[in-house]
Amino acid sequence: MFDLDRWQEIFQTLSKNKLRTALSGFTIAFAILLFTLLFGIGNGLKNTFSEQFAGDSQNSVYIRSGKTTKPYKGLQSGRSIQFKNDDSKFINTKFEDEIQFFSPNVERFNVLAVYKGEQNRYQVRGVYPDYQPLESAVVEQGRFLTYLDLEKKAKVLAIGRLVEKDLFGNFSGLGKNINLDGISYKVVGVFSDPGGDSDERMIYTPFSTAQGMYRDNDELDRFGLTYNPNLSVDESLVFTNLLTKMLKEKHNVDPRDQGAIRVQNYAEGTKNVEQFMGVLNVIILFIGIGTLIAGIIGISNIMVYIVKERTKELGIRKALGATPSSIIGMIMVESIFVTALAGYAGLTIGMFTLKALGTSLEDYFIKDPTVETYVVVGATIVLIIAGTIAGYIPAKRAARIKPIDALNDK
Amino acid sequence: MIEFKQLHKSYPIGKKDSLHVLKGLNLKINEGEFVSIMGSSGSGKSTLLNIVGLLDTHDEGEYILNGQTIEKLDEKKAAILRNKFLGFVFQSFNLIAYKNALENVALPLYYKGIGRKERQEIALKYLDKVGLKNWATHLPNELSGGQKQRVAIARALVTNPKVVLADEPTGALDSTTTDNVMDLLKDINDEGMTVFVITHEEEVAKQTDRIVRLKDGIIISDEITEAGKLKGKYV
Numbered sequence: 001m002f003d004l005d006r007w008q009e010i011f012q013t014l015s016k017n018k019l020r021t022a023l024s025g026f027t028i029a030f031a032i033l034l035f036t037l038l039f040g041i042g043n044g045l046k047n048t049f050s051e052q053f054a055g056d057s058q059n060s061v062y063i064r065s066g067k068t069t070k071p072y073k074g075l076q077s078g079r080s081i082q083f084k085n086d087d088s089k090f091i092n093t094k095f096e097d098e099i100q101f102f103s104p105n106v107e108r109f110n111v112l113a114v115y116k117g118e119q120n121r122y123q124v125r126g127v128y129p130d131y132q133p134l135e136s137a138v139v140e141q142g143r144f145l146t147y148l149d150l151e152k153k154a155k156v157l158a159i160g161r162l163v164e165k166d167l168f169g170n171f172s173g174l175g176k177n178i179n180l181d182g183i184s185y186k187v188v189g190v191f192s193d194p195g196g197d198s199d200e201r202m203i204y205t206p207f208s209t210a211q212g213m214y215r216d217n218d219e220l221d222r223f224g225l226t227y228n229p230n231l232s233v234d235e236s237l238v239f240t241n242l243l244t245k246m247l248k249e250k251h252n253v254d255p256r257d258q259g260a261i262r263v264q265n266y267a268e269g270t271k272n273v274e275q276f277m278g279v280l281n282v283i284i285l286f287i288g289i290g291t292l293i294a295g296i297i298g299i300s301n302i303m304v305y306i307v308k309e310r311t312k313e314l315g316i317r318k319a320l321g322a323t324p325s326s327i328i329g330m331i332m333v334e335s336i337f338v339t340a341l342a343g344y345a346g347l348t349i350g351m352f353t354l355k356a357l358g359t360s361l362e363d364y365f366i367k368d369p370t371v372e373t374y375v376v377v378g379a380t381i382v383l384i385i386a387g388t389i390a391g392y393i394p395a396k397r398a399a400r401i402k403p404i405d406a407l408n409d410k
Numbered sequence: 411m412i413e414f415k416q417l418h419k420s421y422p423i424g425k426k427d428s429l430h431v432l433k434g435l436n437l438k439i440n441e442g443e444f445v446s447i448m449g450s451s452g453s454g455k456s457t458l459l460n461i462v463g464l465l466d467t468h469d470e471g472e473y474i475l476n477g478q479t480i481e482k483l484d485e486k487k488a489a490i491l492r493n494k495f496l497g498f499v500f501q502s503f504n505l506i507a508y509k510n511a512l513e514n515v516a517l518p519l520y521y522k523g524i525g526r527k528e529r530q531e532i533a534l535k536y537l538d539k540v541g542l543k544n545w546a547t548h549l550p551n552e553l554s555g556g557q558k559q560r561v562a563i564a565r566a567l568v569t570n571p572k573v574v575l576a577d578e579p580t581g582a583l584d585s586t587t588t589d590n591v592m593d594l595l596k597d598i599n600d601e602g603m604t605v606f607v608i609t610h611e612e613e614v615a616k617q618t619d620r621i622v623r624l625k626d627g628i629i630i631s632d633e634i635t636e637a638g639k640l641k642g643k644y645v
Contacts, residue, residue, distance in 0.1 A: 004526075005520065005525070005526055008526065009520065012508075012509075012513075013508070016508035016509075017508060312504070313506055313507075315504075316504045316505075316506060317506075317517070317521070318489060319463070319465065319492065319498050319504070320492070320493065320498070320517055320518040320521055320565070321489050321490065321492050321493025321494075321518055321521035321522065321569075322489060322521050323485065323486045323489040323490070323521075324485045324486060324489070325486065326521070399485075400485070402465060402466060403465045404460045404463075404465040404466055407500065407502075407504055
């Protein structure tokens with residue numbers, strides 16, 4: 001195999017038969033190139049979708065209130081529903097088993113935050129410590145809010161990564177005091193959030209602090225919770241439906257009223273996205289396998305043709321003393337050499353093309369289109385093996401054929 | 411050098427029938443002889459050449475080549491024996507189209523396992539012998555028919571075989587080149603090589619030393635030619 005003479009013989013055959021070599025090389029290179037590009041683009045689509053839905057914890061539920069759209073029990077439509085602290089208690093006691101994390105919210109938009117010379121407007125949210133897992137927020141520095149903060153109505157803040165960047169530049173905001181609407185708060189933590197920029201421009205303060213600051217009494221804006229992860233998607237939908245029904249009853253809202261109390265369960269969306277991703281995976285796999293099969297058929301055809309075309313030459317070689325094994329070896333090494341080289345070329349071109357595409361296709365929902373190296377290398381190896389088998393079968397037949405028949409093959 | 415005893419060969423035709431081509435040949439060819447086998451098409455002469463050339467196997471009887479009884483040869487052994495003992499010259503030359511004259515001549519040496527440099531030297535020596543040293547780098551399609559056949563003869567000789575087998579070596583050539591090629595074969599024979607020619611041309615056969623005539627798979631005559639008598643080999 002590593003006999004220099006043999007390689008010289010093979011190089012000569014390949015270089016003297018350029019069309020043949022180019023044809024089989026092109027088939028392989030093209031198949032691998034297509035495979036890489038399709039897989040890369042498919043992965044890009046997947047990346048886009050998983051990022052779009054990665055923002056919040058996948059078992060999160062949000063409850064908001066609004067105005068009634070239907071009259072009910074003698075009450076007129078257009079009545080505002082206002083959640084209060086006793087609603088928190090109500091939900092928590094009724095659904096102790098179903099709820100994992102729970103936090104009522106007080107929200108305030110467009111709050112002016114000032115640190116020394118820098119200032120900007122942000123959304124401020126009063127939350128329980130349990131709110132952190134709901135948003136999938138990750139603490140980068142310091143800590144998140146605690147129950148002690150909540151009890152003491154402490155004037156402390158957990159700020160998003162981009163808030164820190166806006167107000168403190170490259171310096172750490174931890175331990176510094178920020179002025180919100182004229183009142184000084186201490187930054188106790190900085191967090192990042194996979195949900196993206198808007199989630200990272202958020203300021204969290206203890207629920208009790210925010211309620212005391214922005215609400216006259218025990219009013220609040222909304223609830224966020226995550227349900228017990230042991231519940232299936234369908235069970236979680238049963239839970240949220242029941243929760244909606246009970247809240248509507250409590251606030252004297254028509255069960256058919258869609259506006260007054262809105263419960264948003266991400267599970268359904270998550271379920272759809274997961275199904276969609278599953279289908280996308282199957283499609284990508286199907287296309288990939290299809291491309292490979294097309295490549296395998298292509299290279300097999302060419303190998304059969306090559307051996308057929310060379311029947312006479314092989315007969316001459318046999319008459320001159322070539323053993324059957326040397327004939328098989330020659331054809332196989334040629335075929336493996338060409339497919340490996342061409343496969344590598346296709347792989348490289350494909351990878352480079354994907355790299356060059358980079359972010360340019362983000363408008364078409366294709367983000368970061370890359371392929372894992374092992375997938376492409378695996379595909380190349382599959383094609384090499386296929387080319388080898390495709391070469392071996394006719395080579396074996398050619399080696400068995402009597403030289404005299406081969407020589408008579410005009 | 412070559413000896414047959416009651417050699418039989420049949421080819422299957424369809425599922426049941428078979429065609430009996432060689433019907434018990436007995437023949438002995440000594441070292442250094444220049445023999446031609448004559449016969450019309452269908453006489454079995456090509457089959458005989460294939461068996462002598464180890465390109466095909468016989469069914470019954472004995473074939474002794476260079477003192478070695480040939481039987482139950484697998485492809486590999488046959489290939490090695492061909493490479494070692496036999497040189498082929500074909501009617502249609504059978505040169506490899508993408509190799510130049512020198513590389514064509516050197517190919518049997520490659521299968522013999524001789525190194526590249528030595529191969530080239532030996533091949534060039536034999537090309538010189540057939541008068542084509544200056545054509546070494548030419549491809550077969552740049553050569554005339556006679557030149558191609560001389561390259562083929564150089565290739566047959568390059569391994570220094572025991573026997574040169576020529577199957578209608580002049581079949582594709584005009585009369586002048588035919589004479590050139592026959593002269594070359596005669597020269598080779600004069601140097602002591604056993605030469606075995608198959609032909610259906612009387613003119614060609616006459617230039618050999620001994621003519622064996624085949625008809626319907628049996629030898630009908632075996633005679634020494636005038637040329638052979640002159641040499642005085644057969645006394």
